[in-house]
Amino acid sequence: MRAILDIAWNELRILFSDKGIWLNLVILPILISVAVGFANGGGASSSTEGPRLVVDVIDADNSTLSQQFLADVRAANARVLLCPIDNDEADACGMGETALLPEVAQNRLEDEASLALIEIPAGFGESVLSGQQATVLYRSNEDITAPQYILQAVQVAAQRAGGAQAAVSVANEVASDLSILEFSDEADHATFEQGVREEAQALWASDPITVEYVLASVEPQAEGTGNAGFQQSIPGIGSMYVLFTVLPLAAMMIRERKQWTLQRLVTMPLSRGQILGGKLLARFVMGMIQYGVMFGFGLALGIRYGNDPFALILLMVVFTLCVTSLALAVTTLLKTEPQADGITLFMSLTLAPLGGAWWPLDIVPEWMRVIGHISPIAWVMDGFHSLIFFNGNLGTIIVPILVLLAMGAAFFAFGVARFRFE
Amino acid sequence: MHQNMVEVRDLSKTFKRSNGEMLDAVKNVSFDIRQGEIFSLLGPNGAGKTTTISMISGLLTPTHGDATIGGHSITRQPLEAKKLLGVVPQEIALYPTLSARQNLEFFGKMYGLSGAALSKRADEVLEFIDLKDRQHDKIESFSGGMKRRVNIGVGLLHQPRLIYMDEPTVGIDPQSRRRILDTVKQMQTEMGMTVLYTSHLMEEVQEISDRVGIIDHGELIAVGTVGDLIQKVGEEDRLILKVGSQVVSELLLTRFRHEVEGVTGATHEQAHSNGSDGSATQPDGLIIVIARRGRRALPDLIRVANDSGLDIVSVEVREPDLEAVFLHLTGRELRD
Ligand SMILES: Nc1ncnc2c1ncn2[C@@H]1O[C@H](COP(=O)(O)OP(=O)(O)O)[C@@H](O)[C@H]1O
Ligand SMILES: [Mg+2]
Numbered sequence: 001m002r003a004i005l006d007i008a009w010n011e012l013r014i015l016f017s018d019k020g021i022w023l024n025l026v027i028l029p030i031l032i033s034v035a036v037g038f039a040n041g042g043g044a045s046s047s048t049e050g051p052r053l054v055v056d057v058i059d060a061d062n063s064t065l066s067q068q069f070l071a072d073v074r075a076a077n078a079r080v081l082l083c084p085i086d087n088d089e090a091d092a093c094g095m096g097e098t099a100l101l102p103e104v105a106q107n108r109l110e111d112e113a114s115l116a117l118i119e120i121p122a123g124f125g126e127s128v129l130s131g132q133q134a135t136v137l138y139r140s141n142e143d144i145t146a147p148q149y150i151l152q153a154v155q156v157a158a159q160r161a162g163g164a165q166a167a168v169s170v171a172n173e174v175a176s177d178l179s180i181l182e183f184s185d186e187a188d189h190a191t192f193e194q195g196v197r198e199e200a201q202a203l204w205a206s207d208p209i210t211v212e213y214v215l216a217s218v219e220p221q222a223e224g225t226g227n228a229g230f231q232q233s234i235p236g237i238g239s240m241y242v243l244f245t246v247l248p249l250a251a252m253m254i255r256e257r258k259q260w261t262l263q264r265l266v267t268m269p270l271s272r273g274q275i276l277g278g279k280l281l282a283r284f285v286m287g288m289i290q291y292g293v294m295f296g297f298g299l300a301l302g303i304r305y306g307n308d309p310f311a312l313i314l315l316m317v318v319f320t321l322c323v324t325s326l327a328l329a330v331t332t333l334l335k336t337e338p339q340a341d342g343i344t345l346f347m348s349l350t351l352a353p354l355g356g357a358w359w360p361l362d363i364v365p366e367w368m369r370v371i372g373h374i375s376p377i378a379w380v381m382d383g384f385h386s387l388i389f390f391n392g393n394l395g396t397i398i399v400p401i402l403v404l405l406a407m408g409a410a411f412f413a414f415g416v417a418r419f420r421f422e
Numbered sequence: 423m424h425q426n427m428v429e430v431r432d433l434s435k436t437f438k439r440s441n442g443e444m445l446d447a448v449k450n451v452s453f454d455i456r457q458g459e460i461f462s463l464l465g466p467n468g469a470g471k472t473t474t475i476s477m478i479s480g481l482l483t484p485t486h487g488d489a490t491i492g493g494h495s496i497t498r499q500p501l502e503a504k505k506l507l508g509v510v511p512q513e514i515a516l517y518p519t520l521s522a523r524q525n526l527e528f529f530g531k532m533y534g535l536s537g538a539a540l541s542k543r544a545d546e547v548l549e550f551i552d553l554k555d556r557q558h559d560k561i562e563s564f565s566g567g568m569k570r571r572v573n574i575g576v577g578l579l580h581q582p583r584l585i586y587m588d589e590p591t592v593g594i595d596p597q598s599r600r601r602i603l604d605t606v607k608q609m610q611t612e613m614g615m616t617v618l619y620t621s622h623l624m625e626e627v628q629e630i631s632d633r634v635g636i637i638d639h640g641e642l643i644a645v646g647t648v649g650d651l652i653q654k655v656g657e658e659d660r661l662i663l664k665v666g667s668q669v670v671s672e673l674l675l676t677r678f679r680h681e682v683e684g685v686t687g688a689t690h691e692q693a694h695s696n697g698s699d700g701s702a703t704q705p706d707g708l709i710i711v712i713a714r715r716g717r718r719a720l721p722d723l724i725r726v727a728n729d730s731g732l733d734i735v736s737v738e739v740r741e742p743d744l745e746a747v748f749l750h751l752t753g754r755e756l757r758d
Binding site for chain 1: 476479480481482501504505507509511512513514515516517518519520524528529531532533534576
């Protein structure tokens with residue numbers, strides 16, 4: 001372990017002995033993220049800018065209360081676009097003249113034309129008013145990130161509309177709908193209901209700020225503090241620059257082989273694993289420093305990154321590990337330094353835009369979004385969007401994390417198997 | 423204690439070339455290096471010296487065979503074997519953007535040194551290679567000879583009992599070369615080290631070595647002391663007659679062999695050398711005559727040449743040396 005740290009430290013010292021490092025590590029990425037941040041609407045964003053969350057609504061009740069309920073959903077998350085009620089000239093709902101019948105809504109959900117469906121049954125208003133159980137049906141597609149926030153918005157609305165009772169219903173519906181919970185028997189179910197009711201009541205009765213929690217985190221955008229552009233460009237350009245700082249491992253390894261320092265290390269009483277481990281560790285640290293520089297700069301600007309700093313850092317760690325492994329894999333395919341410089345630059349400049357580092361993938365066609373997900377950048381950006389735009393947590397980014405880990409493991413296995421010291 | 427510091431047995435390495443052909447770079451090489459001696463591998467470029475050193479330092483896996491260092495197999499107990507060993511690669515294996523001292527301290531750590539011991543060893547080595555005053559300068563600012571000295575210094579950091587030096591005098595001026603050769607001698611006499619030295623230059627090998635192995639096309643074709651090896655070619659001298667661009671007939675060479683006493687061979691070689699103004703190249707003919715007691719044969723050689731109307735521009739008499747041994751064993755010149 002000692003030797004690994006010494007090798008990594010030496011590597012970092014070599015990298016930082018080049019004064020040009022500051023240009024590439026700090027100055028350029030910050031300048032670019034500012035430029036891209038403004039281009040993405042960083043300066044003048046309104047509450048509706050950034051990706052919109054298409055939510056279909058079938059309001060069979062159409063009462064004052066159901067409209068109030070929907071207004072609350074809107075207020076809880078300004079990105080939510082209720083369809084067809086709030087459809088615009090440009091047909092953001094993407095439904096043309098079609099009437100939103102239940103089958104149509106179901107199909108749209110399955111085709112991911114909408115992220116969620118809220119069904120308000122007839123009699124909803126009356127039930128709430130009479131204090132009976134009122135049910136709002138909430139369905140979501142399998143999309144990994146967004147529905148959590150819509151769900152939160154719906155829950156806020158439900159709480160407002162019907163208090164604790166409505167929350168229980170929604171939770172119930174949601175629980176069965178998402179089939180995250182299975183009840184072994186009625187007693188079990190009753191216990192669950194009781195638990196939810198108690199929790200919801202506690203929530204309702206306690207500090208109103210607890211309810212505000214969901215709102216507050218959405219508020220900065222709703223009030224247009226104007227950082228949506230930077231919330232895209234800091235992680236986007238940051239991730240691209242992680243590629244720029246980590247992938248040159250390839251050229252560096254080739255140079256070390258050429259100048260024989262790598263071979264010299266092999267003739268010393270060290271294992272090859274220690275040598276490679278030290279080199280990879282140094283690159284991993286460089287990647288994390290790069291993220292640190294970018295997110296630190298954003299913090300200084302007052303950019304918010306959501307509510308889960310632990311998940312945010314974990315996401316960066318996993319992405320940087322993945323890219324470090326990618327760098328190792330690429331090293332084994334290249335022979336000369338100029339070749340390595342060219343190929344790794346090319347890779348960075350294709351993987352970054354393809355994966356949505358320059359602009360959110362929400363604005364590109366579906367097929368490009370799918371192709372884009374061959375890039376690790378797409379996955380880390382999914383994670384960042386979930387955490388930053390939608391106040392996600394570890395649970396909402398578990399898929400990106402697992403995919404990045406799997407990609408990283410594959411690159412690592414390939415790289416280690418093929419790497420040659422001599 | 424083993425009497426042999428290094429034992430190399432049946433070592434072979436086959437490379438697959440980029441064109442798919444197989445190349446036997448080292449073929450069944452066996453030799454021993456005794457405790458405290460300077461053992462040299464002498465051979466032309468491409469003979470397999472570096473490949474051999476790479477295998478017995480644990481860098482390349484032998485296709486066949488094995489070597490032991492202080493009794494530890496380099497393939498099966500590499501860490502134990504490597505601890506006894508310092509290596510000076512043919513390349514300047516240093517980090518150019520780090521200072522001499524930073525290089526020494528980093529590699530010292532890799533040999534397991536740390537703290538005050540590391541600092542002390544770095545000082546001692548800097549003293550030994552006479553670069554104390556330049557220790558904080560970057561390697562990239564050093565001359566070729568200074569880089570070579572640091573390259574050697576790294577191999578000495580952990581005070582190994584054995585050091586491999588792969589062509590440590592390549593590409594440097596005569597003064598620096600002299601200095602390095604003195605250093606190698608010093609390692610043997612003052613530090614009691616065992617040295618494996620490689621070179622394609624017979625003069626330096628002849629000067630410093632206790633024993634020499636001659637390697638060519640991957641094969642070790644002779645091993646012994648310089649004296650032993652020279653014995654192999656007998657007492658024959660080589661006479662090198664410069665004849666410029668004149669035509670040399672086969673008849674003249676035959677006359678040399680038959681009419682001059684002691685001559686056993688005569689060949690004509692056409693070389694090209696730069697003109698004195700350094701611009702054009704001129705044909706530069708040589709007649710190489712092998713003769714017992716060459717100096718005595720000289721007057722007769724000149725007479726026969728004059729008879730045939732050939733002007734001899736200059737004459738050089740070479741007493742038997744490793745160059746002659748190589749020529750004798752391979753039919754080729756070492757410098758080719
Ligand atoms: N990695 C390699 N792949 C293929 N051929 C090699 C490799 N290393 C050396 N060779 C070949 O092996 C032969 C011996 O090389 P080397 O050991 O470097 O010779 P020397 O050190 O005596 O000059 C040469 O023909 C060289 O081209
Ligand atoms: Mg060599």
